[in-house]
Amino acid sequence: xxxxxxxxxxxxxxxxxxxxxxxxxxxxxxxxxxxxxxxxxxxxxxxxxxxxxxxxxxxxxxxxxxxxxxxxxxxxxxxxxxxxxxxxxxxxxxxxxxxxxxxxxxxxxxxxxxxxxxxxxxxxxxxxxxxxxxxxxxxxxxxxxxxxxxxxxxxxxxxxxxxxxxxxxxxxxxxxxxxxxxxxxxxxxxxxxxxxxxxxxxxxxxxxxxxxxxxxxxxxxxxxxxxxxxxxxxxxxxxxxxxxxxxxxxxxxxxxxxxxxxxxxxxxxxxxxxxxxxxxxxxxxxxxxxxxxxxxxxxxxxxxxxxxxxxxxxxxxxxxxxxxxxxxxxxxxxxxxxxxxxxxxxxxxxxxxxxxxxxxxxxxxxxxxxxxxxxxxxxxxxxxxxxxxxxxxxxxxxxxxxxxxxxxxxxxxxxx
Numbered sequence: 502x503x504x505x506x507x508x509x510x511x512x513x514x515x516x517x518x519x520x521x522x523x524x525x526x527x528x529x530x531x532x533x534x535x536x537x538x539x540x541x542x543x544x545x546x547x548x549x550x551x552x553x554x555x556x557x558x559x560x561x562x563x564x565x566x567x568x569x570x571x572x573x574x575x576x577x578x579x580x581x582x583x584x585x586x587x588x589x590x591x592x593x594x595x596x597x598x599x600x601x602x603x604x605x606x607x608x609x610x611x612x613x614x615x616x617x618x619x620x621x622x623x624x625x626x627x628x629x630x631x632x633x634x635x636x637x638x639x640x641x642x643x644x645x646x647x648x649x650x651x652x653x654x655x656x657x658x659x660x661x662x663x664x665x666x667x668x669x670x671x672x673x674x675x676x677x678x679x680x681x682x683x684x685x686x687x688x689x690x691x692x693x694x695x696x697x698x699x700x701x702x703x704x705x706x707x708x709x710x711x712x713x714x715x716x717x718x719x720x721x722x723x724x725x726x727x728x729x730x731x732x733x734x735x736x737x738x739x740x741x742x743x744x745x746x747x748x749x750x751x752x753x754x755x756x757x758x759x760x761x762x763x764x765x766x767x768x769x770x771x772x773x774x775x776x777x778x779x780x781x782x783x784x785x786x787x788x789x790x791x792x793x794x795x796x797x798x799x800x801x802x803x804x805x806x807x808x809x810x811x812x813x814x815x816x817x818x819x820x821x822x823x824x825x826x827x828x829x830x831x832x833x834x835x836x837x838x839x840x841x842x843x844x845x846x847x848x849x850x851x852x853x854x855x856x857x858x859x860x861x862x863x864x865x866x867x868x869x870x871x872x873x874x875x876x877x878x879x880x881x882x883x884x885x886x887x888x889x890x891x892x893x894x895x896x897x898x899x900x901x902x903x904x905x906x907x908x909x910x911x912x913x914x915x916x917x
Contacts (some may be wrong), residue, residue: 504535505557509569509578510656511544511680516663522567529665530639531713533673534681534728535563539775545575547584554585557647568656570635572614579638580725582651583622586642596629603634621732632661637758639672650676682735683726685742685759693721698747703742710742719900722761757912762906767795769913770851777909778849780806780839782816782830783854783872788902808839818842818854824870829865833858833873833884834908834911840875841882851912852877853905857887870892872901876908 506526513520522540527537538561543550550569557564569578570604578763583590596619604611618635621627628637637654652659652669674680688696695702695714700723704712710727725742728737747754756765770777789805792798806817811830814820819842820835828834839854857872858864870889875882887904 502535502561503561504530504563504565505539505561506530506542507541507543507553507557507564507566508656509545509566510577513542513568514544515880522656522661525658525662526565526567526665529670530565532685532724533670534683534726545569545577547577547581550577550581552701553584554582554651558644562647562649562675563653564649566651566653567661570618570637570653570655572612572617572634574614575818576617578653579620579622582640582653584910586622586624586640586649586651586652588622588624588640588642590620591623592616593619593627593636596621596627598676599629599636600634604817605813626672628654628664628672630655630664632659632663633657635660637661637668637898639663639669648676653744666823679728679730680732680735681726682726682732682739684726684739684757685754686723686725686743686746686754687759688719688723689720689752689760689762689903690756691721691753692716696723698751700746703745703749712742712746713859718896719903722759743914754905762792762903762910764795766906766910766913767792767798768809769910770847771795771797771800773913773916774801775851776801776803776847776849776915777849777851777853778803778805778843779852779905780808780854781841782807782814782839782854783859784855784898784905785809787898788853788855788905791902791906803847806843817846819845829866829867831865831871831873832871833886836873836875837882837884840877840884844880845880846876850879851909852882853909855901855905857901859901860892860894862892868892870897872897874901874905874908876912878912 506523512518523540530537541553543553562681569576573615600619620638625638625640630636634802639652639667641648654664660880693714697714710725715722715723725739727735775802784805808814808817811825818839820838824834836856842850843852852876858867858869860869869892872887889900
């Protein structure tokens, strides 16, 4: 089924807010097997909104909208959809009860225009919104013998995402005569074009399951999707395809369940009860920040030091002044002394250090993107070189941090 994503709001066109809803919904719809054909953004104008709805239905059977469901006069999405879908609005009693209860819980007095939010198309399937005041809905209409579907949800992501997961997804699945199942594979160390080239024999021969690659900052994802009569059949087909993929790129796969690298590593450290400490220069605390996002990591994470200056490297880690003068703070020699000093200080099972040039521009004759990672496993230390070839400071910092995690991941697996 072809789909259009339609975001409503003049503030988006003005660049006042970032439209993250489209990114989220594109991923979700593609993962469910829908072909997203268009992204549209329309300001708070009923005429243009109705026009784009009708144009979208000329080529697509599903439109997903976000925004324009609030209480103010410029919130026109619902009213315009009702006109375009040849329906009328009426008060939805369950939504009214939920709105009154929401106001009472927060002890605020509703203005008259808030009641506008509980007016719903008469044929709509209404989606409750515990996170806010504006319900969403789904509405269908037959056009030339084809069922056209429009789903409308609030604009704020904290309201839209739960509504999508709890209401829109089950609604769409009920309309399908088959089951779509999918799995997201996460890889590191292999670019999207390289991955596609390696997997070309599988991609060229694909029918069902289908394979799609996605680039992400510093890594790549791979989606395997299957549409079968039952979920069991779809899952079995995905498992079979996954085994084939692993025979090609198994060494690069770090998660078969769409977990982030830091979460995978954090869980491994907790599972194996391995203590860890970090000292960071070029990553500036990014590694530690990512690690502490993992729930329960305090059980194994001893400390994270940002030793950015030469003074800090000497005082906190015992890096020799002579080493700094001879090789520079951005050298492999300093990365090694940093991680050795951290082990002497903490005794952690795993210690990791980072130094180098994040950019922009070269420093001390070292190009941006040339970085070093020190790794110590129970006192046995070594150094790893990274060269991104990019003069992009934040990207280089992230890529270095991801490499730090990936090295620790491999260490944890090798300890088996």
